[in-house]
Amino acid sequence: MQTATAFAPATRSGRRHRSVGDVIFATVARGLGCFVLLLLSAIIVSLFIGGLPSFRAFGVEFLWETTWDPVKQQFGAGVPIFGTVVTSVLALVIAVPLAFGIAFTLTEIAPAWMRRPVGTAIELLAAIPSIIYGMWGFFVIVPIMSQYVMPTLGDTFADVPFLGTVFGGAPFGTGILTAAMVLAVMVIPFIAATMRDVFLTVPPVFKESAYGVGCTTWEVMRSIVVPYTRVSVMGGIMLGLGRALGETMAVTFVIGNANRIATSLFDPGNTIASIVALEFPESAAGSLKLSSLLALGFILFVISFIVLAISRLLLRPRSA
Amino acid sequence: MKLVTTALAITLAGFSYAAQAQEITGAGSTFAAPIYGKWAEAAQGVLGVKLNYQAIGSGAGINQINNRTVDFGASDMPVAGDQLAEHKLVQFPTVIGGVVMAVNVPGIQTDQLKLTGELLADIYLGTITKWNDPRIAALNQGLTLPNLAIAPVHRADGSGTTFVFTDYLSIVNPEWKAKVGSSTSVNWPVGSGAKGSDGVAGTVKQVRGGIGYVESAYATQNKLTMTLQSNKAGSFVAASMKSYVAAAASADWSKVQNFAIDLNDQPGAESWPIESATFVLLPTNPKDPAQSGRVTSFFDWAFNHGGDIATQLLYVPLPTTVQDAIRAAWKAQLPAAKM
Numbered sequence: 297m298q299t300a301t302a303f304a305p306a307t308r309s310g311r312r313h314r315s316v317g318d319v320i321f322a323t324v325a326r327g328l329g330c331f332v333l334l335l336l337s338a339i340i341v342s343l344f345i346g347g348l349p350s351f352r353a354f355g356v357e358f359l360w361e362t363t364w365d366p367v368k369q370q371f372g373a374g375v376p377i378f379g380t381v382v383t384s385v386l387a388l389v390i391a392v393p394l395a396f397g398i399a400f401t402l403t404e405i406a407p408a409w410m411r412r413p414v415g416t417a418i419e420l421l422a423a424i425p426s427i428i429y430g431m432w433g434f435f436v437i438v439p440i441m442s443q444y445v446m447p448t449l450g451d452t453f454a455d456v457p458f459l460g461t462v463f464g465g466a467p468f469g470t471g472i473l474t475a476a477m478v479l480a481v482m483v484i485p486f487i488a489a490t491m492r493d494v495f496l497t498v499p500p501v502f503k504e505s506a507y508g509v510g511c512t513t514w515e516v517m518r519s520i521v522v523p524y525t526r527v528s529v530m531g532g533i534m535l536g537l538g539r540a541l542g543e544t545m546a547v548t549f550v551i552g553n554a555n556r557i558a559t560s561l562f563d564p565g566n567t568i569a570s571i572v573a574l575e576f577p578e579s580a581a582g583s584l585k586l587s588s589l590l591a592l593g594f595i596l597f598v599i600s601f602i603v604l605a606i607s608r609l610l611l612r613p614r615s616a
Numbered sequence: 617m618k619l620v621t622t623a624l625a626i627t628l629a630g631f632s633y634a635a636q637a638q639e640i641t642g643a644g645s646t647f648a649a650p651i652y653g654k655w656a657e658a659a660q661g662v663l664g665v666k667l668n669y670q671a672i673g674s675g676a677g678i679n680q681i682n683n684r685t686v687d688f689g690a691s692d693m694p695v696a697g698d699q700l701a702e703h704k705l706v707q708f709p710t711v712i713g714g715v716v717m718a719v720n721v722p723g724i725q726t727d728q729l730k731l732t733g734e735l736l737a738d739i740y741l742g743t744i745t746k747w748n749d750p751r752i753a754a755l756n757q758g759l760t761l762p763n764l765a766i767a768p769v770h771r772a773d774g775s776g777t778t779f780v781f782t783d784y785l786s787i788v789n790p791e792w793k794a795k796v797g798s799s800t801s802v803n804w805p806v807g808s809g810a811k812g813s814d815g816v817a818g819t820v821k822q823v824r825g826g827i828g829y830v831e832s833a834y835a836t837q838n839k840l841t842m843t844l845q846s847n848k849a850g851s852f853v854a855a856s857m858k859s860y861v862a863a864a865a866s867a868d869w870s871k872v873q874n875f876a877i878d879l880n881d882q883p884g885a886e887s888w889p890i891e892s893a894t895f896v897l898l899p900t901n902p903k904d905p906a907q908s909g910r911v912t913s914f915f916d917w918a919f920n921h922g923g924d925i926a927t928q929l930l931y932v933p934l935p936t937t938v939q940d941a942i943r944a945a946w947k948a949q950l951p952a953a954k955m
Contacts, residue, residue, distance in 0.1 A: 365803035367796070442823050466767035468808045468823050553772035553809030564808040574811065578675025578774030578800060580682065 340597060347591025350584055358591065364555035364571075371588035373595060375555050379472070379565040380596070382558070383547065384540040386476035391483045392533060398484070399491035404513055415492065422485035430549035433478040434470075438550060442469025446562050465560040470552035473561040478546050483536040490532025490611070494525040531610030538604045542596065544569040568596040640910050643670040644677015644690030645776045646813045648894040650833040651711055652690070654925050655918045663917055665910050671812070675774025675800040681705065681897045687907045689897040692776025693800055694876030704900045706949045707874045708942045709893035710915060712864045712932040713831055715780050716855040716890070718817060718840035720826040721747055722762055725841060727854045730755045732846040733788030733881070733889060739827065740768050740785065741792060742806035747825060769819045769828035772809030774800040780892040781829045784880040788889075814838075829890075832860070832930045847889040848881050857930055859888035864932045875942070893934075898950060905952030912946050916955040 350371060351358060361372025398418060402411055446467035453459040465471075498521050506516045522529070552564020553574060566574075572589050579586035642652065649671035656667035672680075674691035681689025682703045689705075700707055717736065719729060735751060738744045744751065748761040771778045782798035796802050810819040813830045817838045820826040832855060835842055844852040853859045863882040869875070879891040896915065902908040919942075923933040934942075946953035 363803065366801040367799045367803065439822050447824070466765040466808075466823070466825060468767055468769075468819070468826075470808055470819070548811070553811070554807065555803065556805075574772050574809075575774065575801065577672055578679055580679055 340594070343590055343594040343597060347587055347594045349587040350591045353584060354588075358588075359595070362557055366575075366585060369584050371585060373568075373588075373592055375557055376566050376568040376571045376592055377595065378557055379551070380541060380567040380569070380599075382565070383472055383475045383479055383551070383567055384537055386472070387479035387483055387540045388533065388537055390476060390480035391487055391536060394480070395484050395487035395491055395536075398488040399495055400517060402488075402492050403495040404517065415489075418485050418488050421481070422489070426482065426543060427545040429478055429482055429546040433474065433546060433550040437474055437478065438469035440469075441471075441474050442467045450562070461559055462561055465562040467562065468552055468564060470550050470564055471560075471562045472551065472558050472565050475547050475551040475565075475567075478550055479540045479543055482543060482546060483540050486539060487532050487536040490535060491525075491529055494528040494532070495521055498524050527610050531607045534603055534607030534610065538600055538607060541600050541603060542569060543567075544573050548573045568592045638664050638910070639666040639668055640688070640907060640914060641668045641670075641686045642677075642688045642690055642896075642911075643672055643680045643686045645674045645692050645894050646671040647674075647692045647713060647715075647777050647780075647831045647892070648690050648711065650831075650837075650929050651713075651922075651926055651931050654929060655914075655922045658922065658925060659914055659917050662921075663913060665914050667914065673771075673773045673800070673812075674776030674779065678897065681899065684899060684903060687898075687902075688911050690894065691897060692892050692894045693779035694874065694893075694895055695897065697873055697876075700874060700897075705897045706900055706945060707876070707895050707897050708915075708945060709875050709877070709895050709934060709938070710918065711926050711934065712860070712879065712891060712893045713833070713930070714855060714860045714863070714888045714891045715777055715784075715829050716832050716835045716840075717843045717845065718820045718826075718828050718830055718835050719843055720820050720822075720824060720841060721764065722824060723760060727842060727844055728756075728759060729841075729843045730846070730852050731843050733784060736845075737785040737789030737792040739766055740770070740804065740807060741789075741795065764825040767823045767826045768804075768807035769816050769823070769826055770804050770807050770809055771813070771816060772811050775813075776800060776892075776894070777813060777829065777831060778802065780880065780890060783878065784890045787881045836930060845889050847885075847887050848883050849885045849887070851885050853886060853888055855888060857927065857932075859886055860891060860930065860932050862886035863888045863891045864935075869935075869938050869941070875938070875945075900949050902952065908950060909952040909954035912950060912953040912955060916943070 354361060354372065358371070358373055359377070360374045361370075362374035363370045363372050364375060365371070402415055406414065446469065449463045450465070450467060453463045502520050502524070503516050506520050511519070547567050548570040551566060551570055553566055553570065554564035555566055555571070556563070558565045572593060575585065576589055579589060649669065652667065652669050656669065660666055669690075670686075674693050677689040678691050678695060680686045695705065695707055717731065721729065731752070732755070735744065735755075738751075745766055747764045747766055753761055779798055779800050782792075782796065782802055785796075786793035786798045796805065808819065810816045810828075813834045816828040817830050817834050817840060820828040820840065821838065830840070834840075835855070842855050844854055846852050862884050863879055866882045866884050866887065867877055867879055869877060875893070875895070877893055879893060881889050882891065898908060898911060919934070919939045926933045943955055946955070
């Protein structure tokens with residue numbers, strides 16, 4: 297039986313009669329959605345086209361070539377890619393345990409009056425502009441590293457075979473380790489907030505039954521909460537990785553800006569973002585250096601895109 | 617009432633627009649940033665011209681003037697004649713300054729440590745890694761040098777000061793010339809980079825065992841520990857106005873094109889070895905000829921009245937013959953030059 301509605305009488309073909317305003321709004325909304333996709337593809341395409349001269353000049357070896365010589369016009373992405381990967385991975389190594397500790401405290405241990413303020417404080421960390429982190433890193437962390445941490449570690453491990461190289465090198469204060477530490481501080485809020493949110497989604501009945509059987513707080517966390525939220529926690533970590541990969545100004549201040557593969561944690565290095573920030577202003581239009589920098593931008597775009605896509609995939613809401 | 621307020625607002629806006637129109641923009645060399653800043657302060661009252669100068673490095677300055685985003689570019693590296701013709705630029709020097717070595721070695725005071733150009737090149741090549749290396753100790757018999765790693769600091773951004781320093785190293789050390797070369801940005805074998813001369817000065821101050829190259833103005837203003845360098849005549853000189861003037865005095869300007877003189881490694885017992893003129897690049901086909909005229913009148917004022925300010929900041933003013941040659945070049949190549 298056909299029910300006639302007061303608002304949208306059915307036509308013979310069964311489609312609703314819509315007002316002009318609706319049609320316009322729908323088209324504009326759809327257009328804006330397509331515009332975002334177009335913008336994204338335009339960025340990728342222009343980066344690729346800009347980087348094409350250097351891909352052509354250096355071939356696929358560009359991806360692992362480690363020379364960056366503006367005088368001889370030889371450029372290679374090996375050093376920036378190495379620096380990006382190493383600093384981001386080190387930052388995660390430092391940040392993930394700390395973020396886990398923060399999330400654990402906020403969900404299980406902290407008294408109720410403490411949870412909101414500390415949670416807000418963590419989220420405020422995410423709101424600080426990255427150049428402030430860079431300046432704080434350069435004026436506060438770098439002197440501490442160069443005057444206390446680096447000489448002490450260097451002298452302690454001077455004669456130990458493997459650790460001697462890892463902690464060797466002149467105590468500049470800047471370097472891969474300092475950059476990883478600053479990145480870790482920047483990435484902790486994202487990971488901690490995601491972890492806390494997913495820890496809170498564990499159905500209380502699971503935890504209560506574990507407590508009922510006699511588990512300690514840590515055993516509940518280890519055996520119930522973490523396995524239940526494992527996939528989403530991975531997604532949060534990938535989100536943090538995505539931020540760490542693209543971080544520019546904070547890293548540029550503290551990484552020491554040297555175009556060599558670092559053999560020690562204290563050595564200066566470069567990431568893709570920092571080398572672009574430093575060398576872009578002086579690259580003449582149409583030069584091989586400019587197209588190498590654009591090629592590096594394209595590579596970073598691809599890496600970040602993949603990491604963020606994986607993180608979205610892992611973080612999608614799942615039916616319990 | 618509303619009409620009166622609006623009319624008043626428009627008139628005031630018109631005045632402020634007229635006031636702002638007297639601004640010239642420049643970008644480039646950090647080497648010259650201190651002196652351009654002081655000249656701008658002094659000239660503003662006299663000429664009514666305000667200078668907005670961005671010390672982004674010589675390489676970026678050349679790039680900006682090629683793209684005509686600023687009124688003039690400033691570079692310590694002279695641009696080659698064919699590049700000047702291609703981008704329709706005229707080049708002239710404004711002032712001469714020295715590049716000094718700053719060190720941070722515990723127990724060493726300023727003007728105590730003796731170094732030669734070859735040693736500098738070997739330090740920056742990574743051949744010499746410790747402060748108590750026998751070659752350094754041989755030159756400095758009276759000093760106790762610690763067993764400390766040398767931490768060379770260089771400019772991370774594209775810098776004319778880097779060009780001056782690497783050009784000097786190429787002159788005194790053939791291995792440096794073959795391996796690295798000289799430019800605003802090179803492939804440094806060792807060392808850490810810092811952004812800007814203030815970054816290099818700051819890093820050297822913070823790192824024990826650090827050595828870096830900065831303009832004389834930054835070294836004196838930041839009270840850095842400076843070295844004694846050996847010059848072509850073989851004597852060790854301290855970085856001072858006397859040694860900068862001595863190096864500039866032996867320059868022969870008649871032999872160069874486009875004023876592109878190289879003041880590194882000049883003869884003379886008192887000469888400072890690492891020195892350079894700093895250049896300004898002006899378009900010969902400016903979009904706004906009036907702005908071009910303001911730039912030339914600013915530098916003309918600086919040539920006539922800015923000598924004392926330059927000397928205070930340890931820059932050497934250009935000789936009057938060179939200044940006259942520059943004015944002649946303006947007349948010949950810039951249609952809107954005002955002096």
